[in-house]
Amino acid sequence: MAEIDLKNIVKRYGDGFPAVNDVSLSIDNGEFVILVGPSGSGKSTLLRMIVGLEDITEGELFIDGKRVNDLPPRDRDLSMVFQNYALYPHLTVYENIAFPLRLNKEHYDENEVSARVERAAKMLELGEHLQRKPANLSGGQRQRVAMGRAIVRDAKAFLFDEPLSNLDAKLRGQMRTEIARMQRQLGVTTVYVTHDQTEAMTLGDKVAVLKRGALQQYASPQELYREP
Numbered sequence: 001m002a003e004i005d006l007k008n009i010v011k012r013y014g015d016g017f018p019a020v021n022d023v024s025l026s027i028d029n030g031e032f033v034i035l036v037g038p039s040g041s042g043k044s045t046l047l048r049m050i051v052g053l054e055d056i057t058e059g060e061l062f063i064d065g066k067r068v069n070d071l072p073p074r075d076r077d078l079s080m081v082f083q084n085y086a087l088y089p090h091l092t093v094y095e096n097i098a099f100p101l102r103l104n105k106e107h108y109d110e111n112e113v114s115a116r117v118e119r120a121a122k123m124l125e126l127g128e129h130l131q132r133k134p135a136n137l138s139g140g141q142r143q144r145v146a147m148g149r150a151i152v153r154d155a156k157a158f159l160f161d162e163p164l165s166n167l168d169a170k171l172r173g174q175m176r177t178e179i180a181r182m183q184r185q186l187g188v189t190t191v192y193v194t195h196d197q198t199e200a201m202t203l204g205d206k207v208a209v210l211k212r213g214a215l216q217q218y219a220s221p222q223e224l225y226r227e228p
């Protein structure tokens with residue numbers, strides 16, 4: 001679990017208006033923070049800087065008090081789920097979920113791999129489908145496999161970039177409940193990007209509202225409801 005601190009973070013692409021403009025934000029250990037804002041407001045860019053896929057132009061990023069601006073993604077120990085998650089079509093659900101364990105620098109023996117895959121699969125209700133290939137799964141099940149892959153390792157934090165935006169409304173509601181339950185169960189610090197107001201107001205402990213790259217508000221959903 002990790003504490004994530006952003007201090008005056010700026011991102012400029014070329015010399016235009018900054019994509020992220022002087023954002024300061026503290027995320028506590030175990031906290032579930034939703035990053036919300038219209039398209040183009042800088043949400044993805046901010047998430048990608050946290051995970052290390054995008055350089056920070058100005059400002060400082062700390063994970064557990066350590067400055068990580070120059071640390072490569074694999075050394076940050078964060079786990080990200082993308083909007084367009086790519087599963088390996090030739091691998092079973094089991095092997096898709098196990099994949100990060102096989103890549104990892106620590107060595108996991110097969111007993112450990114199977115214990116972890118089964119724990120993740122159980123949490124995501126995929127236990128019955130471990131031997132299937134992605135082509136034989138529903139959209140929601142595929143999204144769950146992508147999440148399984150993110151939670152199978154001990155990451156310091158989970159980062160979600162609009163993970164439900166490709167699902168229909170019914171499935172989205174269902175997955176939302178599952179994500180909230182999973183986050184509570186694991187208690188891992190989570191940053192979740194969405195442009196969906198319902199998700200923003202129902203899912204997390206805190207909501208960070210971005211507008212044109214700047215942080216407009218950072219408060220609990222209850223506090224935001226009370227705003228005029």
Ligand code: ADP
Nearest residue numbers: 013019020037038039040041042043044045046
């Ligand atoms: P959001 O995730 O809120 O939709 P983004 O972080 O994707 O917003 O984008 C924020 C701004 O930065 C937008 O104006 C977008 O066009 C710009 N932007 C994002 N990625 C790049 C890039 N690789 N090169 C140039 N501009 C970019």
Ligand code: ADP
Nearest residue numbers: 013038039040041042043044045048083161162
């Ligand atoms: P989202 O808003 O869901 O983050 P986008 O469709 O804005 O996604 O961006 C998809 C990809 O294109 C990202 O990798 C982003 O960095 C890149 N991108 C976005 N805007 C620009 C831009 N103006 N110039 C170059 N790349 C961009």
